Amino acid sequence: MRHIIVTLIAGLCLIGVCGCDSGPKSSKGFSLPDGDAKTGEAVFVELKCHACHTVSGIELPEIEREQSIALGGQVARIKTYGELVTAIINPSHKLAKGYPPEEVAADGESKMENYNDAMTVTQLIDLVAFLQSRYELEPYQPTDYYMYP
Ligand code: HEC
Numbered sequence: 001m002r003h004i005i006v007t008l009i010a011g012l013c014l015i016g017v018c019g020c021d022s023g024p025k026s027s028k029g030f031s032l033p034d035g036d037a038k039t040g041e042a043v044f045v046e047l048k049c050h051a052c053h054t055v056s057g058i059e060l061p062e063i064e065r066e067q068s069i070a071l072g073g074q075v076a077r078i079k080t081y082g083e084l085v086t087a088i089i090n091p092s093h094k095l096a097k098g099y100p101p102e103e104v105a106a107d108g109e110s111k112m113e114n115y116n117d118a119m120t121v122t123q124l125i126d127l128v129a130f131l132q133s134r135y136e137l138e139p140y141q142p143t144d145y146y147m148y149p
Pocket of ligand 1: 044047048049050051052053066067069070071084087088091092094095096097103104105110111112113115127131
């Protein structure tokens with residue numbers, strides 16, 4: 001009996017963990033056409049994203065700065081298209097890591113501007129291609145184990 005209960009609980013936990021990957025609101029089937037990173041860079045400047053962001057390895061024109069949130073650079077895991085699209089069209093879903101929440105959000109809402117009525121889908125696709133190309137995987141650091149003689 002105990003065995004059955006444990007199996008049942010384990011099964012329910014599994015459904016709980018995997019459950020969010022299916023269903024009508026899941027990202028299953030999400031796919032973006034290839035964008036153009038060079039055009040994306042121009043869109044980034046045109047939409048004044050650089051008022052709040054720096055981009056690793058890219059010189060951007062001078063602008064009056066509101067925030068300085070770094071995009072691109074070395075990360076432990078490359079950002080996916082899905083994550084970048086979400087960060088742009090639904091920024092409060094998951095706030096950027098590494099900043100005190102009160103600095104990047106107010107009442108749990110991201111301070112990032114909402115572009116959803118101002119941006120074309122083509123612009124979004126090119127922006128994502130541009131940003132994704134700026135992320136670099138951190139080189140793997142093997143742990144130094146002390147060898148006993
Ligand atoms: C008014 C300031 C502001 C502007 C303008 C702005 N952002 Fe942001 N952005 C933020 C803030 C603050 C965050 C951190 C909070 C969050 O994750 O939403 C952020 C986060 C992001 C992230 C996620 C970064 C991470 O490490 O998770 C991406 C990607 C991004 N912005 C892209 C853009 C793009 C593309 C534009 C222009 C279309 C733009 N932003 C314009 C303020 C801004």
